[in-house]
Amino acid sequence: MKEIKCSVIQDLLPLYIDGVVSDDTKSLVKEHLLTCEICRNEYEQMKETLYVPIENKATLFSKLNKRWNRKKWVLILGSVLTTILLGFAVFSFIFYYAKPIPYTTDLFQMEETADGMLVLNYFGESHAGTYMTHPIEVEIDGEQKKISLVYYDETIAHSPTSNFLLEDKRIGSEPLQLVNSDTVDAIYYGYFDLDKVTKEKAQTWEELLESMTLIWERE
Numbered sequence: 583m584k585e586i587k588c589s590v591i592q593d594l595l596p597l598y599i600d601g602v603v604s605d606d607t608k609s610l611v612k613e614h615l616l617t618c619e620i621c622r623n624e625y626e627q628m629k630e631t632l633y634v635p636i637e638n639k640a641t642l643f644s645k646l647n648k649r650w651n652r653k654k655w656v657l658i659l660g661s662v663l664t665t666i667l668l669g670f671a672v673f674s675f676i677f678y679y680a681k682p683i684p685y686t687t688d689l690f691q692m693e694e695t696a697d698g699m700l701v702l703n704y705f706g707e708s709h710a711g712t713y714m715t716h717p718i719e720v721e722i723d724g725e726q727k728k729i730s731l732v733y734y735d736e737t738i739a740h741s742p743t744s745n746f747l748l749e750d751k752r753i754g755s756e757p758l759q760l761v762n763s764d765t766v767d768a769i770y771y772g773y774f775d776l777d778k779v780t781k782e783k784a785q786t787w788e789e790l791l792e793s794m795t796l797i798w799e800r801e
């Protein structure tokens with residue numbers, strides 16, 4: 583067989599390295615490389631730059647990918663956790679410190695003024711908010727009654743940050759005008775969530791009132 587020109591062999595080298603040549607071409611190139619040093623050097627050089635085994639490529643890529651993914655997940659998890667923790671901290675901060683003030687006769691006293699107004703006097707140091715309802719007509723044990731509900735809550739009243747959270751914080755022992763005694767049959771003190779009773783029906787009026795304290799009743 584006539585000897586093939588080096589330039590032809592070198593043209594074929596990339597294909598040879600990639601292994602996409604026919605068996606005949608393969609043995610031709612192989613044979614030539616055994617005898618020609620120039621082409622052999624060319625081949626060795628080209629092989630190093632071209633030859634990245636498919637498997638290694640994949641492994642390298644997936645390794646990088648995995649590492650990046652892990653990094654990304656750590657970042658995502660980190661920020662999610664931070665958000666949850668922050669939310670929880672704020673949530674518990676507010677809910678731990680904003681809680682209904684339990685009824686005691688030392689702290690609260692009902693009073694009826696001369697013109698029939700019912701007034702609740704609070705003797706505590708401070709409170710955050712007051713919650714009360716207008717007279718509500720409810721059926722309790724088969725009887726129609728007009729009742730009014732009220733409670734105070736407190737927060738971190740003595741902390742400097744409390745002004746920040748609650749602008750309506752007041753110093754206590756301020757009389758709270760409830761309703762005129764003509765308009766109600768009874769007044770209850772204690773935490774209430776009217777949605778639970780009226781909308782969600784998760785609680786009956788009887789259950790709610792049982793958890794509260796009767797502080798005034800028409801005689």
Ligand SMILES: [Zn+2]
Binds near residue numbers: 619621622
């Ligand atoms: Zn050659």
